[in-house]
Amino acid sequence: MPERHFQTVDVFTTKRFSGNPLAVVFDAAGLADSDMQKIAAEFGYSETTFVLPPEDTANTAAVRIFTPVTEVPFAGHPNVGTAFVIGNLGSLFGRSVDDVLRFEEKAGLVEVKLMRDGARVTGASIRAPGPLTIGSLIEAGRLAQCIGLARDEVKISAHEPVFMSVGLTFIVVELTDLDALGRAAVDISSLAALRETFSHDDCDCALFLYVRCGDGHVRARMFAPFDNVAEDPATGSASAALGAFLAFLDGFTGSRRLFVEQGIEMGRPSRITVDVTSDQGVLQSVSVSGDCVEVTRGSLVSG
Numbered sequence: 001m002p003e004r005h006f007q008t009v010d011v012f013t014t015k016r017f018s019g020n021p022l023a024v025v026f027d028a029a030g031l032a033d034s035d036m037q038k039i040a041a042e043f044g045y046s047e048t049t050f051v052l053p054p055e056d057t058a059n060t061a062a063v064r065i066f067t068p069v070t071e072v073p074f075a076g077h078p079n080v081g082t083a084f085v086i087g088n089l090g091s092l093f094g095r096s097v098d099d100v101l102r103f104e105e106k107a108g109l110v111e112v113k114l115m116r117d118g119a120r121v122t123g124a125s126i127r128a129p130g131p132l133t134i135g136s137l138i139e140a141g142r143l144a145q146c147i148g149l150a151r152d153e154v155k156i157s158a159h160e161p162v163f164m165s166v167g168l169t170f171i172v173v174e175l176t177d178l179d180a181l182g183r184a185a186v187d188i189s190s191l192a193a194l195r196e197t198f199s200h201d202d203c204d205c206a207l208f209l210y211v212r213c214g215d216g217h218v219r220a221r222m223f224a225p226f227d228n229v230a231e232d233p234a235t236g237s238a239s240a241a242l243g244a245f246l247a248f249l250d251g252f253t254g255s256r257r258l259f260v261e262q263g264i265e266m267g268r269p270s271r272i273t274v275d276v277t278s279d280q281g282v283l284q285s286v287s288v289s290g291d292c293v294e295v296t297r298g299s300l301v302s303g
Contacts, residue, residue, distance in 0.1 A: 004028065004300045008043075011081040012234040012262075012270040012290035019263065019270045019292075020234035022081035023048040025300070028064070033071070039300065040066035046229045047078040051086070053093050059102040059109065061092060068228040073106035074167035076236015076272075076288050080124045083112040084292035087121035105129075107167050115289065125275075125289035128166035128237065132244040132283045135163030136198055143173060145190045147207065147223075153180040164245055166286055168237040169203035170222070172245065174210055178219060181211050182265055186223045186230075195226065208238040210260075218242070219261045233263030234270030236288040243274035244286045251281040 004027040013019025023043040028036070028050035040048040045068075052062040064071060065078045083101050086092055103110045107129045115123040138161040140154040154161065155174040164172050175181050186207070195205040206224035213219050220239070222232040239260040246258065258274040270290075277284040 002027070002030075004031075006298055006300060007085050007294060008045075008296045009081045009085060009292050009294050011077040011084075011292050012236070012272050013268075014291045014293065016293050016295055018233075018268045019290075020077045020081075020232065020268070021045045021295070022078055024082050024085045025050045028052045036064060036066050037069075037071070041068045044068055046224075046227075046232050047072070047075055049078045049082045051082065051092075054102075054104050056104070059104050060086065060097065061101075062104040063110075065105070067224075070227065071106070072168060074110065074129055074237060076126060076128075076238075076240060077234055077290075079103065079110055079112050079126045080236060080288070080290055081292055083114060083124035083126070084121055085294070087114040087124070088294070115291070123289065123291040125287050126236065127285055127287040128240045128244075130165060130167040132241065132248060132286075133165045134245070134248075135165075135169070135203075137162050138171065138194070138198070142190075142194065143171070146187055146194055146205075147173075147184040147209065148187055149175070149180055149184060152176070158249055159245075162245075163198070163203055164241045166237065166241045166244055166283075170206045170208040170235075170238045170241060171203065172208050172210070172238070172242055174212070176211070178211055178213075181209060181219065181221060184209055184221060184223075186225055188225055191225065206238070208235060208242065210242060213261075216257060217259045217261070219264065221262065221265060231266055233266050233268035234272055234290075235262065236272055236290070239272045239274050240286045240288045243276045244278070244283045247276045247278040247283065248281040252276075252278050253280050254278070
């Protein structure tokens with residue numbers, strides 16, 4: 001295997017060693033799927049991306065996204081971080097990079113816009129590729145068992161725990177307060193049983209828990225143990241789904257912004273900005289944006 005360069009970045013933060021870490025591997029053409037999976041497992045981050053030449057030269061790159069155990073069709077922070085890295089390179093595959101990047105992914109064509117401070121790329125904004133899809137409801141008591149809380153700490157006045165997606169599926173759960181959010185911990189046997197019951201919902205039972213902290217502001221945690229992610233410090237795709245879902249619940253018309261804080265309990269604070277446009281609750285578009293910082297550069301040695 002020839003030497004391949006990589007960078008690691010922290011996403012949805014302005015400070016190193018906070019936010020959500022990501023590895024971006026370049027020169028990925030010729031890597032077998034099994035090689036990509038092994039490299040992603042070696043990094044051990046919630047996701048690692050692999051950058052390849054696009055099939056359509058009108059696009060910027062093909063990007064594949066792997067968790068430590070599987071490939072996923074789309075995810076928020078890998079796209080934001082990968083765009084940030086490519087934007088700061090200035091060119092890719094012999095072509096200059098514009099402020100709008102187009103990535104060919106398993107979920108379809110993903111458009112990412114660079115954020116700048118003068119000439120310096122500081123982050124990126126990504127529009128979710130899919131519509132809002134809402135799946136099965138889960139009884140609050142059963143869900144509470146999965147996260148070690150009492151039934152009445154799962155708030156159901158606005159919605160019950162529910163499967164949803166704008167590209168990647170999560171179980172979205174509102175909790176009563178920050179104390180409950182802080183005490184939540186996965187009961188793996190209960191969650192495994194839930195996964196078996198709802199296997200038709202095409203989800204590995206990734207749990208996105210949130211508490212409303214004021215108008216346009218929530219705090220969240222995300223657990224995905226079946227993807228080998230004990231807890232994720234920032235989850236753009238889940239935040240996008242939540243933003244779209246809250247607009248749906250309100251029957252909202254127009255554009256509005258949601259700020260999602262995540263990773264506080266892990267000591268890796270993150271801040272995700274979600275922008276939603278909807279018409280009487282019907283999603284028109286949802287995007288997530290955030291800052292990034294570079295942490296390391298290196299190469300995978302041949303062998």
